[in-house]
Amino acid sequence: MNAQEETSTPAVEILPSNDKNPSSVGLKKVTPYWHPYTTMAKGRWLGRELLEVVSTEYRDRSMDFYRYAIESGVTTINGVVAKADHIFQNGDRLENVVHRHEPAVTSTPVKILHHDKERGFIVINKPGSIPVHATGRYFYNSLAEILKNDFGFEKPYTVNRLDRLTSGLMILPLNAKLATKLTEEFVQGKVKKEYIARCEGRFPEEDVVCEEPLLTIDRQMGLNVVHPEGKPAKTLFRRIRYDEYNNTSVIHCFPQTGRSHQIRVHLQFLGHPIANDPLYSDPRIWGDKLGKGGIDTTPSDERSAPQAPAHLVLDGPNPESLSPSPNQSGDAPPSTERKLFPRETGHDIGMGAPVPLSAQAVDIITRLRNMKDEDEDWGRWRDVVFRAKGKLMPSILRAPVLHEPPPKKRAGRRKEKKAAAAAAAAEAEKAALEEPTDATPAPGTDVAVEEDNATAPQAEATPVADSAPAEDINKPAQITEEDVMKLAAEDASAASQAPPPAPELIVDKNGMYYCSECFVPLHEDSKPETLYIFLHALRYTTSLGTFETEMPEWAAEGWDWAR
Incomplete structure (x- = not known):
């Protein structure tokens, strides 16, 4: 079941501005909402710990927060509350409940x-x-x-x-x-595609053809470069006009292939990147040449641990380093040697790349990450408010819920069920032949074959009761996708008369704003x-x-x- 297709649309409000500056215009923003996310384990996850995978695949929050969220019980694997050290196996189904803050988009309408x-x-x-x-934080x-x-x-x-x-x-x-x-x-290649771009500098008057192969080297940042191991790509460029007053050229682009970021990377390679491209035309990332002629592709194993900026004074332990997790009494357990995760050492850069990265490529990705952190006021390094809070719990869940793990479905059981269903169907057909032709089956006598669906709805959520076994009361709440969808739909129906207010803000002593629902830096x-x-x-x-x-x-x- 695809949660994004089945979940009822929550009551959301389209805001013309952000939560902190109501006077800004030109933006469309959706009120934050809780959302269930389901996916099957990807090949690159197999044999790796849950916390390592989450902290490597996503960088919006600190590593310390991801551990806290998992320990709060909002993540399940195959219907059972997950532990941070769970090792992914083929066929694992990951369910996670997230408080989604969709980035603002322009208010320009789709036509x-x-x-x-x-x-x-x-x-x-x-x-x-x-x-x-x-994709990512975008849905509505x-x-x-x-x-x-x-x-x-x-x-x-x-x-x-x-x-x-x-x-x-x-x-x-x-x-x-x-x-x-x-x-x-x-x-x-039967479709003729034509684009318009405004690029840096005086583009040549004659037509220019670029046929450099392209390769995606960083999935998180969406970074593509010219690389000999890349896919073939070809683009024809024709200048329309050069505007001397801002030193840019308007050009007509005719891509002959359809590679990711093809026009953007080919223009950068030619020394004329798109003038306002935040990824391919920033000298702080690419230097004065802005990537003209491509980058070095000599493989390198050099990596360095991510560092907070010198001006930032951390409030407590480094949230980007997994210090020992406090136990229930609040005392820190004895320090033990452990293997550092790739994100702590910088070796997460290049993990998903199809080829070994060069030192220059690693440096470019590091600069891109640092610029993103700087644009967000280094919020990932200041992501500490949750340390003073209780377990992360969606507000739409009135009470913790517990579920028995769903029974494992084995091929043998499926064969037995199908054989039994076939036998029952044969008996029903035989009995029908012996009955008069105008006879109608009695209610409830239809033969039904249960579908073997790994994501079939589980038992209805049951609040924790006084009669629950003592050992179960202290277990993390097993929050499933079905619980969230059901309760979110109820909340949406109840709030249909008026959109819900945006979550309240938390302000720390340094003036950092946080969401009161999920404690994300704003x-x-x-x-x-x-x-x-x-x-x-x-x-x-x-x-x-x-x-x-x-x-x-x-x-x-x-x-x-x-x-």
Whole structure:
């Protein structure tokens, strides 16, 4: 079962600003909400501890917080409350309850440019800042959910995708048959794609073709580089205009392939990165050359532990180092030698890379991470408020709930059940042949075959009662996906008359704001003009026809850009 599909939409309020600055405009933000998340163990997780996996896959919170959250009981594996040292095995089902704070997006609306009801597809203009699919911290602010909730398109097929920061045209089939056909056109290179970009410097007047192979080297930061082990890629660039007053060029881009960040990385390689690209055009990351000519690809094993900035005075133990966890009495247990997790030593950089990374690549990723931390006021290093709080508990759960672990499903049992069902069906068919043809079965006599579904709903949640066994009362609450979905739906129904208020804020002695529900450090929302880049999908030509949008505002001649 997919929790994101089955969960009732919570009562949320679309806010024009962040929680701390009600006067800001140009943003759309969803009120934070509790959300159940379910996934099966990925190949790269197998044989590794839960806490190691969580702290490596995600960097939004401190390592100390991830341990605290797991110990609070909000994470289950195969329906049983998980322990931090659980070793992932193939087939493990991870369920986690998170308090989702979706990042703000621009208030620019999605536009439906064309709706072909007969052939079953729509053409839209996607604003920059909105991801196509629910990913990371985005769900209701994703294109798929906006089309569903605001326009009533239950299942648009996103056969072509745009980066979150990229704006422009998308063609979305509304049925599987057309989606398959259009996907084949994109894969076979039959679709002519045209983009507009504004890049740094004076781009050459003649056409330029870049055919450098591209490789994703860091999944968390979404970093792609030119690399000999990468996938083939080809882009044609044609200058439209050079604007001397801001030293940028507006160019027409014709990608012949569809690699991740293809136009952005090819322009960077040519020495003309997209002018406001936060990933590929910042000299603090790439130096004065801004990545022109690519980076060194000589493998290196050098790594260093992450360090807090010199100006930051930590309030207590370092939250990015897993100091011994206090026991129930509050006393720290004796210190014991343990193996450090990759995130503590810096070896998480490159863990998921398809090739060994060079020292320059490691340095670039480290700078990107530090810039992200700086933009968030080093909140990950100041993530300590939860230490003075009780266990993390979703407010929608009125009381802790306990569940017996679901029975393990073995292949032998499935065969026995299917054999028994087949025998029962044969007996029923035999009996039906002996009855008069106008006879109707009595209520409750239908033969039902139970589906073997690993995510089938479990027993109904039962609050802890006085009659519960003493040893169970002290166990962590086994919070399952079904509990959260049921109670969230009840809360949404009860609050349908008025949206719920945003969570209250906690302020520490240093002026850091935290959410009172999940204790996440809160930061000022980004400015709308920083949530998109100067890259726009202008025109697509397919078997369905040629479709295009208007030129983006920032591509106009004489457009004033306040850097």
